[in-house]
Amino acid sequence: WWDTLSPEQQRAMALLLLTPAPMAATTAPPPPSPSAVPTTTVLDSRSKKKRLEIEDFTGAAGENVAAWLVAIPNAVQRQLALYGEVWTEREYYGVSAHLKGPAGQWFHRLNAHIAPNCRTLDFLRSRLLDTYGSKVNVWETQLRLVQHRRQPGERLLDYANSLTEIGAENPGVTAECYVDAFIRGMNNRVFVQSVRTARPSTLEDAVSYAVEFCGQYGEGCEVTS
Incomplete structure (x- = not known):
């Protein structure tokens, strides 16, 4: 059938066969709206550690455990006034961090045998006075x-x-x-x-x-x- 075509028809048919068919136009997907973008909230899991501003007690000769214990409620009141910190009775037990040297070693031995519900400042005060307090009546x-x-x-x-x-x-x-x-x-x-x-x-x-x-x-x- 090719031979039956005229030269002009053959050229037109050749151009048609050699020319690639146009591709369908594609459109890029629209960018996601700001509301659709997932957000990640980072929470600071670190909490401020409370620490009473009192001197350490070591149990050395010349140290007054009674005076040291008196300083604790004074320090609590100061923390409340300056920083708005409120300390509970259980948190008062944290003053044990200020027991150093021989007194710190004494506390570690004592703490190993204390029931959790007894770990309060009143209990610690009583034991400190028994061990390091004056023996006067x-x-x-x-x-x-x-x-x-x-x-x-x-x-x-x-x-x-x-x-x-x-x-x-x-x-x-x-x-x-x-x-x-x-x-x-x-x-x-x-x-x-x-x-x-x-x-x-x-x-x-x-x-x-x-x-x-x-x-x-x-x-x-x-x-x-």
């Missing part, structure tokens, strides 16, 4: 409080804190004993009468009243020698 501690006198130039608050450190070795010392010792130790006739008349029920109340009406050093009244 309540009566002897009360006598030391009454005999303790405010030093020249000592602030009323500092004097009260020194009484607290003395009494810390015996939790059985009453609030009335602290108040009486505070008043007796002032060596100030007018101040003594003024505070006694106010009848403070706690050492904190006595200090607050004294500072308000007699100044930080009791300078509002005559101090006897």
